[in-house]
Amino acid sequence: MAPPPTAARPLRRAASVLHRRAGLRLALLLSAPMAWLVLAYLGSLAVLLLSAFWAVDDFTYDVERVWNTANFSTVLTEPVYRAIALRTLGIAVAVTVIDAVVAFPMAFYMARVARPRTRKLLVVAVLTPLWASYLVKAYAWRVIFSQGGVLDWLVGPLGLSSPGYGTTAVIVVLAYLWLPYMILPVYSGLENLPANLLDASADLGASAGRTFRSVVLPQVLPSVFAGSVFTFSLSLGDYVTVRIVGGKTQVLGTAIADNVTLNLPLAAALSCVPVVLIVGYLLAVRRTGALESL
Amino acid sequence: MILSRRTRIALRAAMVAGLAVVYLPLLLVLLNSLNRDRSFAWPPAGLTTQWWVRAWQSEGARSAVLTSLQAGAGATLVALVLGTMTAFAVQRHRFFGRQTVSFLVILPIALPGIVTGIALNAAFRTVLGPAGIGFGLLTVVIGHATFCIVVVFNNVVARLRRTFPSAEEASADLGAHTFQTFRYVTFPAVRSALLAGGLLAFALSFDEIVVTTFTAGPGVQTLPVWIYANLARPNQAPVVNVVAAVLVLLSVVPVYLAQRLSADSPGGRL
Structure with a gap:
């Protein structure tokens, strides 16, 4: 060669x-x-964390590189920020619970009742909205919740009216936005459930309800936790949806965004709150073994 | 598990109701783009296609689409290279700190967009500012690429897990050198995973607004930023509606492509 x-x-x-x-x-x-x-x-995160220990000049709004922990004590002690943190946490928990409750029967139908052909179509049907723009979906809900809008028109004849822009609207819209993130892991958890476990339970005389409580639920719970990682963290950090349908509602995201230009050190200290909550939640969920099913 | 007839019917009803709630807002967007009334009085008084014509001619929307395509292409390219390299390192080597690398890749998407956004903003201002590089398209690409790496990484890792190094060893035994083996054996095996990951990365970048807000220069408007800026302007609202409707219609394309690309999981791996 x-x-x-x-x-x-x-x-x-x-x-x-x-x-x-x-x-x-x-x-x-x-x-x-x-x-x-x-x-x-x-490196960027380190810069941000570092700037949380700086101060801002009261008159010029210039960042002064004077080492202090005043921003953190403001975040921890000011009642305003405590209320905002608790409200954000409440919203994230509510969104997660709503999504789990709504997603479970849908995922169950997809995985255990629908025929294989239909099942494929349903997965695609659940997945497609994820690709539609986040902003467009939030915006659609702005139209729905608006005064004299679709919701008013829908429930008006029943003597009800739209709750308008506020915390309720934020919870509904966030639950809507993140629903597919809950359905998909729960669906794959239910689909991976061995059929013979269910058969064995039935052979031992368990009713469908008993099988559900004692066999299905414990097996699928890690998948629900896996889905909750998405719904919880995404809700904690969101601020665009809150700006669109939240009216005057303040959450951690909006509080951070409001402070960025005038008081970056405070914004930096504030952004530690969702980060700590999310990392804490991830660590807690990891103990249930849910992260392996992601 | 034998379900009673009533349970089955109840479950089907829940499925139908759930899908209805998921799709009705999207249908509303489509309908609203045809609403003759400027203020979207509900129910619409009449339908018109004039907003579609106006949207087609809208300079702002066109340049925003172009900026989004550029940012998406740049971010996807960087994410493809870095994500693939990391995936090969983590999946084909055993080393100290392997778990940390996987964690580091996921972190940018696990933390809230606003935290990533203001962190990059602060860093760009302190590091790039003195170097004379201002905020612009480049900073957007850097920001987007950072959180897009994970989707390429996930797709390639999933593929590598299922392909065995024996084919590569056979190639080496037959006299191919490392680069030839990569070109003729390894690359074809991961190609469709790269496409699926790239597609997801592009979609992620195309849809991003928070990180973009904090990393874009004053003249740089991606499509989501443009939509957000024009939401509140009554004059622009009909055009925004049309753009929104187009985005809803286009969401079918990546689902179709992803469905054809990867047999292992519908729509690629998140």
Whole structure:
């Protein structure tokens, strides 16, 4: 066999060096992504955390690099911020509970009742709205909740009226937006349930209700927790939906956004609240083994 | 599990009702884009297609679409390269800190967009500002790529888990060098996962508003930012409605593509 043309030689030599040295391969593979994630991302987060310890000049609104913890004590002690944090937490919990309650029967129908052909179609039907713009969906609900809007028109004959823009609207819209994130993990949890477990339960004389309580629910609970990671964290950090349908409702997201331009240190301290809550929730959920089913 | 007839009917009713609630707002968007009335009085007094014509001619909407496409393409490209590299490192090597790498990749999407947004904003101002680089399209691409890496990573890792290195070893035994093996054996095996991941990354970037708000320069308006800025303007509302309707209609495209691309999970992995 003729020797390879000279241009190909350095390439082949590089290839053989890479082939022999797995450590070098790994280092090259990791270099660029880690440079990006550690420098660009963790670096930014560090800058943000650091600026939470700075102060703002009361007159010029300039950031002064004076080390202090006043921002954190403001966030922790001011009743306004405590109320905002509790409200945000309440919204996130309500959204998660609503989504779990709505998603479960739908996922159950998809996984256990529908025929295989229909099942495929239903999965696509649940998934498609995820691709429709987030903003457009929130906006559609703004039209629905508006005064004299669709909801008023719908429930008006019953003597009711739309709750208008506010906390209720925020909960409804967030639950709507994140519903597919709950349905999909619960669906795959239910689908992976071995049929013979259910048969065994029936053979031992359990009614459908008893099988559901004692076999299905304990097995699928981790999937519900997996879905709740999405619904809970996404609700905690949201601020655009709140701006669109929340009226004057203040949540952590809007409080952070409001402070960014005039008081970045306070905004930075405030943003530690959802981060701590989300990381705490992730750690708590990890103990149930739910994160493996993501 | 044998369900009674009544339970089955109740479950089907829940499914139908659930899907109705999911789709009715989207139908409303489509209908509203044809509403003759400027203030969307409900029910609509009449239908018209004039807003569609006006939206087609809207300069703002057109340039916003272009900016979104550019940002999406840039972010997807970066995410494809970095996500694939990380996936190969994590899936084909055993090393100290492997779990940490996976965690680090997921972090940008797990934390709220506003935290990522203001963190990048603060960092860009302190680091890029003195270097003379202002906020612009580049900063948007950097921001978007950061949270798009995870979807490419997830798709490629899932694929690598199911393909065994034996094919690559066979290729090496037959005399192919590392790059040839990558080109002719490894790459074809992960190609469709790359497409699915790239598609998801692009969709994620195209839909993003929060990080964009805090990383975009004054002249840079992606489509979501444009929509958000024009929501409150009564004059622009009909055009916004048409753009919204187009976005709802277009959401079918990625679902169809993803369905054809990946057999392992519908719509790729989130």
